[in-house]
Amino acid sequence: MKPEILEGRIWLITDGEGKRLDDIDTDMIFHNRWLYITDVKEMGKYAFGNTEGWEDFPEKAKEGDILVVGRNFGAGSSRQQAVDCFRALGIQAVVGESFGAIYKRNAINSGMPLVEAPGIFESGLKSGDTVKINLRTGEITSRNVGFKARPMPSVSLDIYHAGDLFAYAEKLKG
Amino acid sequence: MPTIVEKIFQSHSKDRVDPGEIIWLDLDVRTARDFGGPNVVKHLRKHYNSDYLADPQKTFFTFDLSVPAKTIKYAVNQQVCRDFAKETGTGVFDVDQGIGTHVLMEKGLVLPGSTAVGTDSHYNILGAVGAFGQGMGDTDIAFAFRAGRTWFEVPETMKITVTGQHSATARDTTFAVMRELGSKGALGKAMEYYGDAIDSLDLAGRITLASQTTEMGGIIGFIPPDKRVLDFLRERSGREANPVLADADANYVTETEIDVNGLEPLVATPPSPTSVKPVSEVGKVEIDTVFIGSCTNGRFEDIEAAARVLKGHRVKKGVTLKITPATREVWIKVIRSGVIDILMDAGGVVLTNAGCGGCAEGMCGLVGEGEIEVSTTNRNYPNKQGPGKIYLASPETAAASAILGRIATKEEVGQ
Ligand code: SF4
Numbered sequence: 001m002k003p004e005i006l007e008g009r010i011w012l013i014t015d016g017e018g019k020r021l022d023d024i025d026t027d028m029i030f031h032n033r034w035l036y037i038t039d040v041k042e043m044g045k046y047a048f049g050n051t052e053g054w055e056d057f058p059e060k061a062k063e064g065d066i067l068v069v070g071r072n073f074g075a076g077s078s079r080q081q082a083v084d085c086f087r088a089l090g091i092q093a094v095v096g097e098s099f100g101a102i103y104k105r106n107a108i109n110s111g112m113p114l115v116e117a118p119g120i121f122e123s124g125l126k127s128g129d130t131v132k133i134n135l136r137t138g139e140i141t142s143r144n145v146g147f148k149a150r151p152m153p154s155v156s157l158d159i160y161h162a163g164d165l166f167a168y169a170e171k172l173k174g
Numbered sequence: 175m176p177t178i179v180e181k182i183f184q185s186h187s188k189d190r191v192d193p194g195e196i197i198w199l200d201l202d203v204r205t206a207r208d209f210g211g212p213n214v215v216k217h218l219r220k221h222y223n224s225d226y227l228a229d230p231q232k233t234f235f236t237f238d239l240s241v242p243a244k245t246i247k248y249a250v251n252q253q254v255c256r257d258f259a260k261e262t263g264t265g266v267f268d269v270d271q272g273i274g275t276h277v278l279m280e281k282g283l284v285l286p287g288s289t290a291v292g293t294d295s296h297y298n299i300l301g302a303v304g305a306f307g308q309g310m311g312d313t314d315i316a317f318a319f320r321a322g323r324t325w326f327e328v329p330e331t332m333k334i335t336v337t338g339q340h341s342a343t344a345r346d347t348t349f350a351v352m353r354e355l356g357s358k359g360a361l362g363k364a365m366e367y368y369g370d371a372i373d374s375l376d377l378a379g380r381i382t383l384a385s386q387t388t389e390m391g392g393i394i395g396f397i398p399p400d401k402r403v404l405d406f407l408r409e410r411s412g413r414e415a416n417p418v419l420a421d422a423d424a425n426y427v428t429e430t431e432i433d434v435n436g437l438e439p440l441v442a443t444p445p446s447p448t449s450v451k452p453v454s455e456v457g458k459v460e461i462d463t464v465f466i467g468s469c470t471n472g473r474f475e476d477i478e479a480a481a482r483v484l485k486g487h488r489v490k491k492g493v494t495l496k497i498t499p500a501t502r503e504v505w506i507k508v509i510r511s512g513v514i515d516i517l518m519d520a521g522g523v524v525l526t527n528a529g530c531g532g533c534a535e536g537m538c539g540l541v542g543e544g545e546i547e548v549s550t551t552n553r554n555y556p557n558k559q560g561p562g563k564i565y566l567a568s569p570e571t572a573a574a575s576a577i578l579g580r581i582a583t584k585e586e587v588g589q
Contacts, residue, residue, distance in 0.1 A: 078311055101362060108196075108325070109313055153196035154189070155325045165313065166221040169320045 002161050004135045006113065008066040008092050012127045013073075016053055020121045024051060024069065025076035026103065030085050043081055044088030063090030066131065068120055070096065074103025083107045093133060095120060095140065095149065108156045109165040115140070117149035135160070175421035177331035178396045179364040182306045182418055186289050193330040193425075201232070203283055203290035204318040207274050208237040210293030210311075212251040215258045217316035228322030230263035234283075236274025236292070237267065241529040272501030272528035273469050275299045275307065276381070280503055282411025286399050287418040291318050296469050296552065298394045301365075302377065302384035303403055304417055306394055329362060329393045333426040335369040338435030343479065344379030345471060345550065345568035347371055348386050349440035353450040354432050360392030363427065366420060367397045371434050377403050378473035385470040385552055389447040439583045441548075442566035445556045453571060453583050461546045462562075464495045464576040465532040465539035466569050471550035472500030472531070474507045476569040481516040483573035483584045489522030490579035495572075496524045496539050498531025522576070532559060548575040 013021050030043065031050035037043055047061075048054035067086065073096045074082055083106045086094065093113035097120060107114045113135055120140070125131065129142045135157060138149040152160070162168035176184065180191050189197035206214045218226045227233050235255045243249035252269070259266045267277050275297055278284045286304035291297065293315050300307030310324070318324045336351065365387065375383065380397045387395040399407070399417045407415040439453045466472075466480050477497060489495050497517065499505035505528045508514055517523045524538065532539020533551045541547045541562025550572055554564035565581060574584045 080313075104327075105311075105314070109317075155196045155198055159325075165317050166217070169317055170222070172321050 004157070006066070006092050006133045006135065007130065008064045009062065010066045010068050010095075010125060010127060010129055010131055011057075011061070012121070012125065013054065013067060013069045020070040020097070021051070022071040022097075023075055024073050025100075026074055026079040026082035027076060029074065029082040030079060035081065037081075040084045040088050042088070043085040047085035047089055058089060061089045061091065064092050065090070066092050066133070067094045068096070068117075068125065069094060070121065071098045073097075073099050074107075075100040078102045078106065080106050080110070083110050083112055087112060093135075095133065097121065108159055111160050111162070111164040111167075113152065113160055114156065115149050115152060117147065120147060120149065123147040175423045175425065177364065177420045177424040177426065178304070178366055178398070178418055179306060179329060179331055179394060181420070182287050182289060183326070183328055185287065191328055193328050196325055196327045198323050199289060199326045200323050201291060201318055202288040203232055203234070203278065204315060204322075205234040205236050205274055205278070205290070205292035206255070206312070206315050206319075207235070207239060207293055208241075208243075208248060208252050208255065209239045210315065211235050212254040213312035214293065214316045214319060215254050217313060218319060221316075222320065227262055227264065227319055230265070232322070233319055234265040234267060235259055236271070236277060237269045238271075238273045238529045241269035241527065243269070269529075270502055270527075272499065272504070273472065273530055275469060276472070276500045279303055280410060280501060282407060282413065285407055285411060285413065285415045286404070287416070291315060291324055295388055296385055298387045298392070299381060299385045299469055301387060301395045302380040302397055303407060304396055304399045308394065309388075329364045330427040331364045331366060331420075331424070332360060333429045334365055334367050334432065335430070336367065336371040336432045336434055337369040338371055338433050338437070340434055340437035342437050342439045343568040343570055344375050344382045346437055346440050347375070347379070347434055348383045349442060349450045350434045350437055351383070351432060352386060352390060352442070352448045353440070354430065355390050355448075357389065357446060357448045358391045360387065360390040360395070362391065362393060364393050365395040366426075367395060372397060373400060376475065377406060378475035381473060382470055382476075386447065389552060439568060439571050441571065441581060442554060444554050444563045444565065447553055447566055453567075453581060456565075456581055459546065459565065459581040461493065461548050461565075461575055461580060463493060463541070463545060463547045464572050465498070465547060465549040465551065466495070466572050467498030467500065467531040467539070468533045468551040469500060469530070470552040471569050472498060472504065474499070474504045474511075476550065477504070477508055478511075478513055480569040480573035481513045483570050483587060483589060484520040484577065485516050487520060487577045487587060489520050489576045493576055493579050494522050494524060495520070495576040496526065496532065498526045498538065499528045502528045504528060548572050548581060
């Protein structure tokens with residue numbers, strides 16, 4: 001079993017004026033000019049490489065950090081690299097107002113903890129805060145903020161604990 | 175109270191079924207086609223040593239895109255699937271059989287209330303017989319092959335009631351629905367269709383309507399099966415076929431009423447399947463070529479309707495009319511019923527083997543720069559079928575256009 005309570009530093013993905021960035025598509029997360037890369041570890045270097053103001057994210061991110069993203073994050077194509085590049089950087093979880101349908105499917109299948117948290121940008125949390133996330137209950141707390149996100153569905157938790165979708169199937173067959 | 179999708183899911187899951195919940199869903203059928211299939215095999219071989227399938231009896235390859243293989247790559251990929259099938263006992267509907275989802279319906283492999291997934295974005299066409307079908311990527315389908323289940327987020331359901339009578343076709347009814355809902359009108363939702371304009375549709379017409387769910391952003395569009403559809407499925411499957419119906423007070427997110435009384439023939443102008451206009455308003459559009467077929471309008475009834483328009487006429491000089499039956503069964507019927515004679519007498523007609531034909535990377539019906547086509551396929555997005563321009567239309571409008579060399583209704587050729 002993996003931990004169901006995660007602790008880490010958060011990044012609020014905003015524009016230059018600190019406003020929530022919505023509709024970040026998979027091409028902004030991982031641009032198609034890097035699609036030739038097949039080694040997942042390599043992919044980390046290009047995470048957010050096409051999102052204005054965030055090109056240097058890979059240098060700033062630390063293992064164990066947590067992303068907090070806006071509405072419809074990961075819209076667009078079914079690009080698995082847009083999930084894998086964050087895994088490569090050691091991002092622990094992605095918390096978001098809402099997600100593109102295919103992005104959500106890819107993230108869940110690859111065992112990335114994905115927490116749906118409508119309203120999180122109004123919760124008072126700031127970039128750099130350290131938070132605790134309870135995946136099973138959806139509680140997100142920092143020193144001075146308490147927020148209730150949607151609990152992670154048991155299906156997603158099953159896959160997260162197994163590692164990814166294929167590892168989960170392995171367990172099914174015993 | 176539960177809608178159709180909620181009832182089907184509840185009978186295939188131990189989890190609590192409520193819109194927005196993600197559940198484990200047991201699958202009655204899972205398939206992969208020649209596009210996607212080889213990757214499914216690759217994933218299974220990479221992750222597991224053996225024991226690749228939960229149940230070979232419920233697992234199939236359906237070759238329908240490049241049939242028989244038109245490039246070496248397709249030939250190699252199809253053989254990857256055949257070899258895997260031999261080793262594991264997976265069923266194969268080979269290059270002679272036609273469009274996978276249509277074959278599933280014809281062979282009685284899906285019934286109302288069944289759950290099925292495959293590597294095909296129009297898998298939700300199975301809503302035509304009241305079954306749940308869903309297209310997925312190769313990772314998900316590999317998992318489905320091995321586990322016999324998948325996970326799915328329970329969608330909310332929209333109720334759509336279509337009423338009224340007209341002398342146009344099922345495709346025109348479908349256009350009317352798309353004009354109302356638009357390309358995102360059903361985004362992430364299940365739909366249920368009701369009303370007398372739906373009740374009167376035969377299976378071919380239901381297939382046409384259900385095939386456009388994806389173009390409206392929908393997850394699935396259910397057409398509750400009537401006696402004709404149930405009789406067909408019973409005969410084909412040799413099993414009892416009972417409809418799964420919504421409760422009278424089922425919970426719908428929206429209810430939409432669409433009146434199609436007196437509807438005239440419509441077309442979807444490039445570059446979007448939802449930019450719908452009456453034929454009478456598109457003006458004089460001269461065309462180069464016509465395609466009739468695809469999972470949307472490739473049934474025998476569709477080709478027969480086109481033949482009725484063509485009878486006693488000729489395809490205009492300089493215009494070609496390409497016809498691709500959806501399945502081998504349709505193809506044989508076109509030949510044995512004599513419809514073939516009408517088609518050949520019209521000149522300019524190419525009848526291909528069964529499959530996806532002019533769609534996607536299909537074997538025919540692609541358009542060159544500057545070429546204008548009238549097509550019964552489901553999409554006319556830029557460059558999907560080549561750089562030319564594609565107007566989507568019913569088989570009748572397509573046939574009339576072939577005769578006159580411009581976009582026209584069957585009335586304009588005197589019918
Ligand atoms: S005809 Fe086109 S849309 Fe239909 S199943 Fe074949 S490739 Fe898909």
